[in-house]
Amino acid sequence: MLELRGLEKTFARGTVNAHTALRQVSLHLQHGEFVTVIGSNGAGKSTLFNAICGTFLCDAGHILLDGKDITFLPEHTRARQIGRVFQDPMKGTAPGMTIEENMALAYTRAHSGPFSMALSKKKFRLFRDALARYEMGLEDRMKTKVGLLSGGQRQVVTLLMCTLVTPRLLLxxxxxxxxxxxxxxxxxxxxxxIVRENNITTMMITHNIRSALTTGSRTIMMDAGQIILDLSGEEREQMTMERLLKMYSEKKKEELDNDRMLLG
Amino acid sequence: MALYIVALQEGFLYGILALGIYLSLRVLNLPDLTTEGSFGFGAAIAAITAAAGHPMLSLLFAVLAGAAAGMTTGLLQTKLKIHPVLAGIITMNGLYTVNLMAMGTTNLSIGSANSLFRMLYKCFTLTPYEKKLMGAAAAAVMGLLVLALMILFFKTHLGMCIRATGDNPDMVRASSINADRTKLVGLCISNALVALSGALIVHYSGYADINASSGTLVYGLAAVIIGETIFGRSGPTRGLIAAMTGSVVYKLIVTLVVDWNLFGEYSANMMKLMCAVIVACTLAIPAVRQYGWQKKLMREAKKHA
Structure with missing residues (x-):
């Protein structure tokens, strides 16, 4: 499904500020796999997501999605297949546009040409039904500007926008x-x-170690631009938070600074 | 009365310019200074085409010329990563020379036989007053037609993408919308509208002047802002209607000032200063309201203390 082969990225290469954010990152994801990603701040988790999405080009390595090499595809072309939700609820939706318009934006981009009408009664019903399923009271506020919603509500809208047309990969x-x-x-x-119903291949960054171990089917830990731990199956089921932290400090050969990794 | 009817005509013709400014300023959220150049570019291209005996084609060519100007600024911004304001200034400056070279003179008359408005008047036998009414009606039809087209455009998928680009660049970057392309298309349409307005003004006045475009940016700004104080800031449908209305209202205000000689014998020469004052005042309204409200709050608090 998703395959990363030896991804490398150094920012500000050749200067005193040179910082290697990704070192030889290789990863293979099966279709429908739900991977949680943990690691301290600066470990390279978000950089990895940025690399997959094409925010920048990697210095070396290849990215394959569904067997197709997307290493050099522009960001917006990759976005047709990759859905992404950020930490900041303000980033995923257009505040000056209504819920209906935001969803239409996400929906029509896969379904019609540039001069087709973005809104219709049929789509309105489709969006309303999609929103109604999550019981956030959003289905009655279709004409409300997204900027007036709370962070949680905006995040639901973003999540729905990313999955309205099922993506191949959800980050x-x-x-x-x-x-x-x-x-x-x-x-x-x-x-x-959403992930279960649509069987979407998903990667989720979290700082909540407990939910990292209970959500999805696989957990990877990153540190200093590398994947230092890859847990799945029985090994993962028997893993506890304490043991994971211990393993982490062993791998790092230094005590874990509580400030840097929030305990779940 | 005749003065106000002429103002109405001008208001609708310049209203198309206001629609263009609304698109770049409010929808795309980009201060686009190309306007000052593309208005003149549209006028120059329309004037030479019309003077050559193709009045209808002149509008089409002006639109294309405006789109090309917008494209230039857009490419400077997106592909060459030049700051939007600077990109606009660069294009605007270059266009001045282009306009001068295109016209070959600083003032080019198109001849009354080639003016669309005068061609229309000739189809009927009209008194001078009726001509003015006819002109205003024709301008209104043109303006409202373009307005309707733009409203419709912003309901399409592409229009929606352009709105999103101005509304949340972060979101657009992470979605499958090609932000560079939507910006480019937006700037093309915006400047095409501005150029169309310039071309229609040539047909209205009968000539193109190299300096006619100076002040168009502030004019458009004034129209958009006046419209917004009347209609409030809302979606593009309301915003576009507001911009067109703002343009008409602005022209009527200016005419009122000149007609009543509000500033004595200098009234007719005070256009630009007036424009600046109107824009500054309308922009200041929210802040002034806020101060008033705070003062009131403090007074009440003192009373109860």
Whole structure:
């Protein structure tokens, strides 16, 4: 499904500020796999997502999606197949446009030409039904500007926009981190539901180690631009938070700084 | 009265310019200074085409010329990563020379036989007053037609993408919308509208002047802002209607000032200063309201203390 082969990225190469964010990152994801990604700040998690999405080109390595080499495809072309939700709820939706218009934007880009009408009664019903399933009361506010919604509501809209047309790959970058605990839990439940129903291959960055171990089917840990741990199956099921942290510090050969990794 | 009817005519013709400014300023969220050049470019191209005996074609060529000007600024911005304001200034400056070279003179008359408005008047036998009414009606039809087209455009998928590009660049970057392309298309349409307005003004006045485009940017800004104070800031349908209305209202205000000689004998020469004052005042309204509200709040608090 998704295959990363020896990805390398150094920022500000050749200067004193040179910083290697990705070192020989290789990863293979099966179709429908749900991988959680953990690691301290600066470990390269978001950089990895940026590399997959094409925010920048990697210095070396290849990215394959569904067997097709997308290493040098521009960001917006990749975005047709990759859905992405950011930590910041403000990033995924257009605040000055209504819920209906935002969803139409996500929907029509896959379904029609540039001069076709973006809104219709049929689409309105489709969007409303899609929103109604998640019981956030959004289905009655289709004509409301997204800028007036709360962070949690905006994140639901973003999530729906990313999955309205099923993407081949869904990247969630700490998408519940900016929300209050109750809302975060709700968004996680919705995420799980969407991913399961559509069998979407998903990667999710989280700082909540407990949810990293309970969500999805595989967990990888990153540090200093490398994948240092790849857990799945039985090994993962028997993993506890304490053991994971211990393994992490062993791998790093230094004690884990609590400031840098929030305990779930 | 005749003065106000002429103002109405001018208001609708310049209203198309206001639509273009609304698109770049409010929808794309890009201050596009190309306007000052593309208005003159449209006028120059329309004037030479019309003077050569092709009045209808002149409008089409002007639109294409405007789109080309917008494209230039757009490419400077997106492909060469030049700051939007600078890109506009560069194009605007270059266009001045292009306009001068295209016209070959600083003032080019198209001849009354080639003016679309005068051609229309000739189809009927009209008194001078009726001619003015006819001109205003024709301008209104043109303006409203373009307005309707633009409203419709912003309901299409492409229009929606252009709106999103101005509304949230972060979102667009992560979605499958090619932000560079939507910006480019937006700037092309915006400047095409501005150039069309310039061309229609040539047909209205009968000549193109190299300096006619100076002040068009502030004019458009004034129209958009006046419109917004009347209609409020909302979606593009309302915004476009507001810009067109703002243009008409602005022209009527200016005519009122000149007609009543509000500033004495200098009234007719005070256009630009007036324009600047109107824009500054309308822009200041929200802040002034805020101060008033704060003052009131403090007074009330003192009363109860």
């Amino acid at each position: 969630l970058d700490e998408h519940t981190a900016a929300l209050d605990p109750a809302t975060a839990e709700k968004i996680m439940a919705i995420t799980n539901q």
